[in-house]
Amino acid sequence: MTLNRRTFLQSTAATLAFPVAARHAFAADPIKIAGILDQSGGLDIYGQPMLACLELAVDDLNAAGGLLGRPVQLVKYDPQSNVQYYTQFATEAAVKEKVAAVFGNTTSAAREAMRPLLRRYQTPYFSPALYEGGVCDRNAFLTGSTPAQTIERLMPYALQHSGKKVYVIAADYNYGQISADWIKKYTRSSGGEVIATEFFPLDVTDFGTTIKKIQAAKPDLVVTVLVGGNHMSFYRQWAAAGMLGKIPMASTCFGVGNEHKVLRPAECEGILTAYGYMQELKTPENADFLNRLSAKFGDKTPYVNEMAAATWYAAMHWANGVKAAKTTDRMAVIKALEAGSVVNGPGGKSTLDAATHHCRMDVHLGQVKGGAFDVIQSFPQQPPSDTAAVCDLIKRPNENRQYVITAN
Amino acid sequence: MELLALTLLQVLNSIAGLALVSFGLAVIFGMMRVINLAHGEFIMLGGFATVFAHGMGVNIWIAMLVISPLAVGALGLVVERLIIRHLYGRMIDTMLATWGLSLLLIGLATTFFGNRVMGVSAPLGSFALGAYSVSWYEQVILIIVCLLYAAGYALLRFTRWGLMARATMQLPEMAASLGVARTRVFATTFTVGAALSGLAGGLLAPLAGVVPTMGAAYVAKAFITVITGGASVVVGSGISATLLSVVGTGATYLANPVIGDVALLAAAIVLLRLLPTGITGRIFKGYP
Numbered sequence: 001m002t003l004n005r006r007t008f009l010q011s012t013a014a015t016l017a018f019p020v021a022a023r024h025a026f027a028a029d030p031i032k033i034a035g036i037l038d039q040s041g042g043l044d045i046y047g048q049p050m051l052a053c054l055e056l057a058v059d060d061l062n063a064a065g066g067l068l069g070r071p072v073q074l075v076k077y078d079p080q081s082n083v084q085y086y087t088q089f090a091t092e093a094a095v096k097e098k099v100a101a102v103f104g105n106t107t108s109a110a111r112e113a114m115r116p117l118l119r120r121y122q123t124p125y126f127s128p129a130l131y132e133g134g135v136c137d138r139n140a141f142l143t144g145s146t147p148a149q150t151i152e153r154l155m156p157y158a159l160q161h162s163g164k165k166v167y168v169i170a171a172d173y174n175y176g177q178i179s180a181d182w183i184k185k186y187t188r189s190s191g192g193e194v195i196a197t198e199f200f201p202l203d204v205t206d207f208g209t210t211i212k213k214i215q216a217a218k219p220d221l222v223v224t225v226l227v228g229g230n231h232m233s234f235y236r237q238w239a240a241a242g243m244l245g246k247i248p249m250a251s252t253c254f255g256v257g258n259e260h261k262v263l264r265p266a267e268c269e270g271i272l273t274a275y276g277y278m279q280e281l282k283t284p285e286n287a288d289f290l291n292r293l294s295a296k297f298g299d300k301t302p303y304v305n306e307m308a309a310a311t312w313y314a315a316m317h318w319a320n321g322v323k324a325a326k327t328t329d330r331m332a333v334i335k336a337l338e339a340g341s342v343v344n345g346p347g348g349k350s351t352l353d354a355a356t357h358h359c360r361m362d363v364h365l366g367q368v369k370g371g372a373f374d375v376i377q378s379f380p381q382q383p384p385s386d387t388a389a390v391c392d393l394i395k396r397p398n399e400n401r402q403y404v405i406t407a408n
Numbered sequence: 409m410e411l412l413a414l415t416l417l418q419v420l421n422s423i424a425g426l427a428l429v430s431f432g433l434a435v436i437f438g439m440m441r442v443i444n445l446a447h448g449e450f451i452m453l454g455g456f457a458t459v460f461a462h463g464m465g466v467n468i469w470i471a472m473l474v475i476s477p478l479a480v481g482a483l484g485l486v487v488e489r490l491i492i493r494h495l496y497g498r499m500i501d502t503m504l505a506t507w508g509l510s511l512l513l514i515g516l517a518t519t520f521f522g523n524r525v526m527g528v529s530a531p532l533g534s535f536a537l538g539a540y541s542v543s544w545y546e547q548v549i550l551i552i553v554c555l556l557y558a559a560g561y562a563l564l565r566f567t568r569w570g571l572m573a574r575a576t577m578q579l580p581e582m583a584a585s586l587g588v589a590r591t592r593v594f595a596t597t598f599t600v601g602a603a604l605s606g607l608a609g610g611l612l613a614p615l616a617g618v619v620p621t622m623g624a625a626y627v628a629k630a631f632i633t634v635i636t637g638g639a640s641v642v643v644g645s646g647i648s649a650t651l652l653s654v655v656g657t658g659a660t661y662l663a664n665p666v667i668g669d670v671a672l673l674a675a676a677i678v679l680l681r682l683l684p685t686g687i688t689g690r691i692f693k694g695y696p
Contacts, residue, residue, distance in 0.1 A: 229525040232617035240543040242534025
């Protein structure tokens with residue numbers, strides 16, 4: 001076939017015209033949403049279960065007949081644990097694919113890279129990762145827990161079952177530092193006292209000195225906010241020094257990186273945590289959720305933690321907004337969600353809060369037992385009081401920032 | 409009193425840790441002037457070797473002390489034959505080549521072992537020091553490191569093989585003209601260095617999380633230790649590990665781990681400003 005300018009132009013024009021024609025031909029063309037979650041690189045341990053739950057949510061929606069009579073289609077991006085790719089893919093999803101909503105981020109850095117972009121491109125953004133709190137942006141919805149929601153329940157219980165003197169060891173970046181502030185606040189309000197707080201850069205692997213300092217300080221409780229593979233060394237060295245069980249431990253993030261699956265029971269038995277979701281929850285909704293997940297993924301079914309479950313909740317909240325607004329149009333969906341959205345799911349009830357765009361959620365207190373969480377107690381509808389203290393999108397709808405919340 | 413003993417023990421343990429991760433690099437960089445940026449990945453592979461061997465039912469001591477050094481030593485031999493031997497005397501080029509190797513090994517480990525943290529529990533349990541509880545395993549590492557350094561010193565100082573190795577490193581042409589098979593000496597030295605890195609990884613596996621990217625946490629400190637130590641492989645690394653650990657651990661005790669690292673680096677800078685060729689460039693000169 002010879003290709004001259006005329007036939008080239010004709011065929012190009014026909015190709016370009018086709019999707020436009022097709023859009024009119026089929027009324028039920030899909031509603032596209034984007035999932036931007038790390039599937040490779042250092043953070044894939046967080047991103048993979050999150051994407052699995054997002055895929056399940058899309059299946060759930062389509063099984064119920066889709067939205068507005070149209071199927072939902074998930075466009076997947078793998079940002080490879082690299083913040084640069086997050087911005088690139090967020091732009092691509094919004095501009096090229098013109099998706100109705102973007103779901104994703106593992107780290108706060110990734111979220112803050114995408115959030116302003118998606119606001120500029122007028123694409124609703126859902127962030128499911130538990131984080132330090134404070135995001136205030138009408139275009140963004142956050143379905144993960146923030147420190148006030150979990151630590152407020154964790155500390156009174158932990159103090160009651162150990163004693164009043166608390167030693168805090170935390171990762172040296174905003175999540176660790178802000179969490180440490182909240183631990184101090186709720187320790188004090190529970191009648192306890194934080195006797196020392198130590199911060200560790202993420203590359204620290206040798207905790208020998210700290211373990212001896214803790215022993216010398218003789219606290220009643222050690223609270224860890226340690227993050228990542230290097231920091232997992234702490235639990236191992238703590239157990240090797242024979243300290244496990246001698247001083248009780250509580251943590252605000254133990255288990256989100258599947259620490260309790262990697263470490264042996266003898267290295268982490270008894271650690272207390274609190275989350276919006278634990279796979280071990282014994283509710284009919286959770287059993288059904290896990291069944292659907294294993295029916296879909298078979299022996300590749302991931303272990304589901306709060307961040308993964310919150311991704312499912314995020315998609316369901318968005319679907320509520322679309323159903324109520326009867327359109328995927330951005331402002332209509334945002335207004336519909338602000339009018340109220342409730343999702344009953346595997347972790348309990350999640351209620352969208354119009355003032356903060358965060359969620360009231362059921363928080364569950366658990367203790368590591370034999371490599372799994374033993375759910376001790378559940379607290380219904382914990383409010384995101386940290387973000388609520390600084391952010392009010394009803395009064396100031398044009399805000400677009402992340403507050404640094406000081407707890408004290 | 410007990411607290412003082414506890415602190416002293418911790419300082420000794422920190423020295424042992426730093427000396428352990430530096431020894432393999434000291435042999436490869438100190439003797440052969442090959443800047444091995446894949447040192448951290450050798451440690452990582454040593455860790456994985458122990459984790460997998462132990463997972464397959466091998467006794468943990470055999471996994472750590474035999475399988476890890478053998479596995480990584482074998483890899484070192486292959487690397488020397490395929491890459492490093494073409495680059496002797498070209499220090500900057502070895503840096504580039506081993507950096508590439510480091511990225512390759514991280515990629516391969518991620519692909520085949522998965523990007524997740526693994527590890528084994530520390531054996532032996534703990535003992536009471538008054539009211540305090542201390543890990544036995546860390547004391548075993550301390551003893552092993554002392555034995556390693558003593559053996560390394562004896563080998564280089566008192567044996568015929570050590571003499572040939574040192575001669576080859578100083579003047580390869582002269583050594584070759586006297587009948588030393590220098591390619592074999594180079595290959596052996598690199599293999600031994602790699603095996604020592606593997607041993608370090610194996611011994612660290614019960615204390616740290618073994619993950620494909622773990623090397624980065626060790627390689628910088630190892631380099632600082634070796635360069636501060638200067639020309640003498642064993643004595644230099646031993647002295648600088650001791651000095652830097654005392655400063656670093658002391659600052660960690662008095663302040664926090666960040667200040668501890670800052671103090672360690674500051675000490676290294678001051679030492680190198682005063683003794684540009686390293687500690688053994690001035691004192692203990694000529695000892696192996």
